[in-house]
Amino acid sequence: xxxxxxxxxxxxxxxxxxxxxxxxxxxxxxxxxxxxxxxxxxxxxxxxxxxxxxxxxxxxxxxxxxxxxxxxxxxxxxxxxxxxxxxxxxxxxxxxxxxxxxxxxxxxxxxxxxxxxxxxxxxxxxxxxxxxxxxxxxxxxxxxxxxxxxxxxxxxxxxxxxxxxxxxxxxxxxxxxxxxxxxxxxxxxxxxxxxxxxxxxxxxxxxxxxxxxxxxxxxxxxxxxxxxxxxxxxxxxxxxxxxxxxxxxxxxxxxxxxxxxxxxxxxxxxxxxxxxxxxxxxxxxxxxxxxxxxxxxxxxxxxxxxxxxxxxxxxxxxxxxxxxxxxxxxxxxxxxxxxxxxxxxxxxxxxxxxxxxxxxxxxxxxxxxxxxxxxxxxxxxxxxxxxxxxxxxxxxxxxxxxxxxxxxxxxxxxxxxxxxxxxxxxxxxxxxxxxxxxxxxxxxxxxxxxxxxxxxxxxxxxxxxxxxxxxxxxxxxxxxxxxxxxxxxxxxxxxxxxxxxxxxxxxxxxxxxxxxxxxxxxxxxxxxxxxxxxxxxxxxxxxxxxxxxxxxxxxxxxxxxxxxxxxxxxxxxxxxxxxxxxxxxxxxxxxxxxxxxxxxxxxxxxxxxxxxxxxxxxxxx
DNA sequence: TTTAGGG
DNA sequence: CCCTAAA
Numbered sequence: 001x002x003x004x005x006x007x008x009x010x011x012x013x014x015x016x017x018x019x020x021x022x023x024x025x026x027x028x029x030x031x032x033x034x035x036x037x038x039x040x041x042x043x044x045x046x047x048x049x050x051x052x053x054x055x056x057x058x059x060x061x062x063x064x065x066x067x068x069x070x071x072x073x074x075x076x077x078x079x080x081x082x083x084x085x086x087x088x089x090x091x092x093x094x095x096x097x098x099x100x101x102x103x104x105x106x107x108x109x110x111x112x113x114x115x116x117x118x119x120x121x122x123x124x125x126x127x128x129x130x131x132x133x134x135x136x137x138x139x140x141x142x143x144x145x146x147x148x149x150x151x152x153x154x155x156x157x158x159x160x161x162x163x164x165x166x167x168x169x170x171x172x173x174x175x176x177x178x179x180x181x182x183x184x185x186x187x188x189x190x191x192x193x194x195x196x197x198x199x200x201x202x203x204x205x206x207x208x209x210x211x212x213x214x215x216x217x218x219x220x221x222x223x224x225x226x227x228x229x230x231x232x233x234x235x236x237x238x239x240x241x242x243x244x245x246x247x248x249x250x251x252x253x254x255x256x257x258x259x260x261x262x263x264x265x266x267x268x269x270x271x272x273x274x275x276x277x278x279x280x281x282x283x284x285x286x287x288x289x290x291x292x293x294x295x296x297x298x299x300x301x302x303x304x305x306x307x308x309x310x311x312x313x314x315x316x317x318x319x320x321x322x323x324x325x326x327x328x329x330x331x332x333x334x335x336x337x338x339x340x341x342x343x344x345x346x347x348x349x350x351x352x353x354x355x356x357x358x359x360x361x362x363x364x365x366x367x368x369x370x371x372x373x374x375x376x377x378x379x380x381x382x383x384x385x386x387x388x389x390x391x392x393x394x395x396x397x398x399x400x401x402x403x404x405x406x407x408x409x410x411x412x413x414x415x416x417x418x419x420x421x422x423x424x425x426x427x428x429x430x431x432x433x434x435x436x437x438x439x440x441x442x443x444x445x446x447x448x449x450x451x452x453x454x455x456x457x458x459x460x461x462x463x464x465x466x467x468x469x470x471x472x473x474x475x476x477x478x479x480x481x482x483x484x485x486x487x488x489x490x491x492x493x494x495x496x497x498x499x500x501x502x503x504x505x506x507x508x509x510x511x512x513x514x515x516x517x518x519x520x521x522x523x524x525x526x527x528x529x530x531x532x533x534x535x536x537x538x539x540x541x542x543x544x545x546x547x548x549x550x551x552x553x554x555x556x557x558x559x560x561x562x563x564x565x566x567x568x569x570x571x572x573x574x575x576x577x578x579x580x581x582x583x584x585x586x587x588x589x590x591x592x593x594x595x596x597x598x599x600x601x602x603x604x605x606x607x608x609x610x611x612x613x614x615x616x617x618x619x620x621x
Numbered sequence: 622t623t624t625a626g627g628g
Numbered sequence: 629c630c631c632t633a634a635a
Contacts, residue, residue, distance in 0.1 A: 448629065472623055487623070492629070495626085 449484055451493055456522060458482075459490055460497070460529055468494060468537050498534050501527035 462474035471487035471494075479485050485493075500522060 469624070488625095488631095489629075491624075491626090 453523070453526075455479075455482060455485065456493070456497065456526060459493055460526060460533065462490070463494060463537075464529075464533050468533065494530075497522070497527065497530045501530035501534065 458478050459474070462478035466473045466477065469491075471490045475485065475487040475490055479490065
């Protein structure tokens with residue numbers, strides 16, 4: 001019998017279903033939307049070739065369809081059906097429906113993108129772990145689908161094709177078009193969707209003529225927003241895409257590893273892992289193992305199993321993404337090399353420190369940024385699983401800061417993302433190994449990793465939320481993605497920041513311009529914020545805060561601490577100090593106008609900082 | 622194991 | 629950043 005392939009279309013917020021079923025399995029309804037995919041009848045010959053259906057056959061099927069009052073125009077499946085589409089595949093040599101596609105879906109508007117942006121950003125950026133969790137779970141929930149959900153784009157851009165295997169077709173196209181569609185089961189942390197859209201735009205730009213893809217992705221994206229479960233595939237892909245971007249993705253080396261088909265693997269490019277990757281992977285692996293062994297020694301039975309099952313997909317995903325040829329391709333390699341965005345350059349001048357310094361600063365930030373995400377990708381996933389307590393929450397609910405998303409998070413996202421593309425220096429993998437002369441002629445290897453601005457901001461934000469001293473908490477919640485930063489690191493950094501902030505008085509702001517050519521200066525606003533937080537959390541005596549040595553700090557800390565003052569208490573207040581307002585504002589801008597600001601977050605930040613500080617400095621400082 | 626603090 | 633003491 002004929003098998004009519006039904007596809008689901010998620011349209012206007014709901015699935016519409018109709019009893020469009022033939023001999024095949026569950027078929028959902030086709031809705032004739034703005035972007036129909038026309039299924040073309042083909043016959044599958046005995047040898048597997050596809051032969052265009054004859055008119056008679058078409059008539060025949062047409063009648064059948066007519067009986068069911070179904071149009072032959074089916075709408076493209078946007079991927080919600082995920083691997084379930086595979087049900088379309090039949091072994092009979094009977095006319096089948098096959099799709100080609102109109103381009104109308106490229107009509108999707110920017111507004112849609114914005115909508116979805118906002119939507120996704122409502123997910124607490126800092127709750128990335130939970131997002132990972134959820135999407136993992138979602139992935140699991142679609143588990144009954146035999147194929148991985150990996151449709152990023154609808155497939156044929158107006159061309160007819162007799163290719164029957166949609167999955168395959170899409171994959172092919174996707175491979176050619178998209179920047180990333182690999183590691184479908186690994187959990188990247190994608191916090192703001194705007195990055196994804198930027199990503200797409202980037203792709204479009206870089207791919208030149210293939211602009212149709214972008215809207216397609218947006219469509220998927222849009223469709224996803226109200227149907228997380230069904231769209232888990234897309235979400236995943238989007239996340240991956242974003243994740244890729246976060247880690248210096250490059251267009252040329254992202255052959256999707258979405259599925260495990262060996263045939264696909266064979267075609268994938270093979271890459272040699274970098275030294276850094278190997279190092280980091282071994283790190284990750286050792287962590288996994290240690291985690292496993294601990295678990296298995298300490299617990300038995302179900303616990304063990306659950307842990308295993310958690311770890312496993314990750315590993316598989318990694319292996320999978322490497323092309324399957326036994327060669328592992330580290331994310332590290334996905335470095336995108338391109339020039340800085342012009343708006344960055346344009347706005348850089350707003351940096352309070354001054355143009356040249358600002359330029360240096362940004363440059364360094366850019367360079368440094370590129371170093372981070374490389375090895376966080378792996379650990380990130382692991383951490384994510386270990387920090388499932390976070391829940392997605394709307395951004396706007398800022399005031400109840402407890403588990404809310406942090407504006408800074410978003411900023412960091414942008415920052416992390418933005419400069420990444422810029423990175424000219426490429427893989428900085430070898431920079432981490434630094435030999436440090438230890439006084440008496442000894443030279444030891446120091447595992448030094450420069451703190452990026454975004455990390456600093458995250459730290460500051462973390463302190464503001466959880467309180468200084470709750471380093472492990474901050475690490476776990478705010479620094480989940482920075483596996484290489486330990487809670488001790490956070491503490492140390494905070495200590496340094498504190499010192500710096502106290503050294504830098506409103507009177508002598510130029511302090512940053514001193515001979516620190518090599519060290520990236522920390523923006524005054526951040527230091528300001530640090531001191532504010534310190535004051536509020538009584539790490540520093542307010543009266544001394546106006547630019548005094550750190551001398552009495554310790555005593556105050558102890559007194560306050562021992563007095564039992566909950567450090568978490570002041571943090572709500574800390575949120576809306578002037579500097580906090582700056583950060584919040586800039587991140588809000590990025591939230592609201594991602595396509596405008598996500599790529600120049602620091603610029604925005606600095607601009608606002610300049611404006612607000614000039615205002616506050618006069619009236620308050 | 623986490624935190625604080627010295628080196 | 630490392631190390632260690634203390635909790």
